[in-house]
Amino acid sequence: MPRFRLRRISSHKPEYSSRSEKVCPRRLIDTRTLKLVDLKENDPVPPYAILSHRWIQGQEVSEVCPRRLINTRTLKFVELKENDPVPPYAILSHRWIQGQEVSYQEFLDGDPLTKLKSGYLKIAAACRVARRDRISFIWVDTCCIDKGSHDDVARNIRSMYAYYQNAQVCYAYLVDTNLDDMWEKRFLHSEWFKRGWTLQELLAPKEVIFFDQSWVPVGTKRSLREMVSYVTNIPSAVLSGLGSVYDIDPLERMSWTIGRKTTKPPDRAYCLLGLLDVSIEPDYDETFRESMERLRKAFVDAHPQHREAFGSEEVSFLEILDQIYDKLRRTRNFTFTGSGMDRALKDTAGVYPSMAPYFEKLSEAQVTFEDFQKPLGKSEGKSGYDKIRAACQQALKDGLRYIWIDTCCIDRGDHEDVVRNIKSMYAYYQNAEVCYAYLADVTTSSFESSEWFYRGWTLQELLAPSYVVFFDQAWNRIGSKDELKNEIATVTTIPKDVLSGERPIHDVDPLARMTWAVGRETTKPQDQAYCLLGLLGVSIDPDYDEDVRMSFERLRTVFVETHPERGEVEAVEDFYSFLNDRYQSWMDSLKLVPKVRLVDSNSPVVQLPTLVFVGDHGPFLRSYVAILIGAQKHCEGSDRPRAQSLNGTEKMGAGKDHR
Secondary structure: OOHHHHHHHOOOOOOHHHHHHOOOOOEEEEOOOOEEEEOOOOOOOOOEEEEEEOOOOOOOOOOOOOOEEEEOOOOOEEEOOOOOOOOOOEEEEEOOOOOOOOOHHHHHHOOOOHHHOHHHHHHHHHHHHHHHOOOOEEEOHHHHOOOOOHHHHHHHHHHHHHHHHHOOEEEEEOOOOOOOOOHHHHHHOOHHHHEOOHHHHHHOOOOEEEEOOOOOEEEEOOOOHHHHHHHHOOOHHHHHOOOOHHHOOHHHHHHOOOOOEOOOOOHHHHOOHHHHOOOOOOOOOOOHHHHHHHHHHHHHHHOHHHHHHHOOOOOOHHHHHHHHHHHHHHHOOOEEEOOHHHOEEEOOOOOOOOOOOOOOOOOOOOOOHHHHHOOOOOOOOOHHHHHHHHHHHHHHHOOOOEEEOHHHHOOOOOHHHHHHHHHHHHHHHHHOOEEEEEOOOOOOOOHHHOHHHHEOOHHHHHHOOOOEEEEOOOOOEEEEOOOOHHHHHHHHOOOHHHHOOOOOHHHOOHHHHHHOOOOOEOOOOOHHHHOOHHHHOOOOOOOOOOOHHHHHHHHHHHHHHHOOOOHHHHOOOOHHHHHHHHHHHHHHHOOOOOOEEEEOOOOOOOEOOOOOOOOOOOOOOOOHHHHHHHHHHHHOOOOOOEEEEOOOOOEEEOOHHHO
16 A cells, blocks of 8 residues: 555544545546546545646756856956856846947956946946845856957857856846836837847846836836737747747747847857757857858757758758748738848838747647647647656556646636636645655755745645655655655755644744745746745735735735734735845844855855845745755865855855755
8 A cells, every 4th residue: 555545544634525525626637547537516526646846848957157257246257166156146138339348358457447438337237236136246248258268258158048047137238228108119129129149138037127228127028028029029928937938949939030130140140059959169250151050950960850840951041031031921011121130020110020920839848728638649749748647657556546737737728717726726735645746857866956945836835735755857756745854844944843744834923934935936926925825824816917016915915814913914015025024033033144155265255145035026046044055965075165154153065056
């Protein structure tokens, strides 16, 4: 008999006969047939498993990060050695202004005349924004790449997509945009959208914040996704994070470069490297056509499934783009000038039109409710289907006929279905026989560093079920929540007696519960509030059209109604700041100082930023405890720099897992 069934018999959980009185999902997956089963209102809910997982929207993020950064406080370079951990950093996306940008050597020399350049003022302003966001380091392409060194240029160009991908946030500075009555028109016509390199700088980062010429925030990639989609032709689902760029057909990805320009012709090929997930050595002595041909060969080698379409040397990427132009010309009233990639795609109003009517397919990695309605085999090409199949097989081994999985058991096209499931999800996990926590980025030796611990929804998926079993990327059993409570308590700061079930979660101070969500991320900003509903024992209707601050304000209101004894919350004007202050006080009470520095006479001081609960620009930072635990494990038995608390009383190892 499965291990968890024995545990259930001795538990206080009600028997199957009383399940119909509980809040349980009305749509399940039959683990034998992999078909959806819809239960009627009065049907008893059979025992079911439930899956907790991180939504994989594309390829795993690379750990490639820049080795030269700017300290945002001192405006000095920090050179990291090969094995040094890379601290959280921001990154700047901008248009180069001829004669005004600061080179590596100029920044290194620090000449007073250099600091008068608009390029230097731009770097200083970006550093101020980063400091405000409590980020101590930033990478800026103009000065962090030594253009006098061929090796440095080649290394950075090959890795640049990963640099943006792994940054905490990207600041997109639009020097030709003003936040006035005409800002929307200026934004849509900004030259930033017409440059080659800014395409990857828009797509690679998790979070992009647009600033006008006075460094006033205009909005984020998510909040402005419809406008950005219109001007760039990129599906809004990709911009919002619901879909991965790598799930889009390569031809469509290439079409996004139409009308974009680069200073050096070969860069029109090189700026596609990350977008197509390939790597070639840059060579600025070659022609544009030669660089595009090398790009084609590298693409075919890296993605043999596209060999039939791109394998012939007679087929050039330029000709393919010409074909795309021709199809667009026939389907929409476009005016074209020039030829090849130099063509400018404009309509009669002079605004770049959307290609969405022509390119409509977005194949997300996750299997949706709609996918499950299709005949078997139609959605099996998605990586999410393999995950569902493996979870069903595990449930069958454990004697369970049914399982609930959020990605495909919720009809996201039905607003009422979404609302009902979000409000009830904590109860779904609470009433499941077992929760399988699938950690796609983990082998058994890297459990604590999993991204699973840094997602918003997985917090309730950890706490609600009485029995959770963790599996690594190959579906090997790592251990149960009870067996791993020491490790989980360390990385999440949740007390062990809560994890073991000895202490009910609702015996913990409500505001202390909220601190467990610090540093966790959600795809939709509003979910930062909604994922706390079950944790606080409250209920509000989700509204994804509202501002995230309004979500927290509604959460505060219902919290006060549910907990009238917490009078201090009722008077709070800004729930964001209130929660942040509470978290800092709580950290102080535990004698934890959420700042560390690397101590080594041969390396620069690296100070990690203070934690925040949540901010206007989304969650940037992770749990401080997770940082130190990953650091300690990395440095045990090595001679690498040690991390020291600022008061000098505690020392722990610093390592790459701190990111």
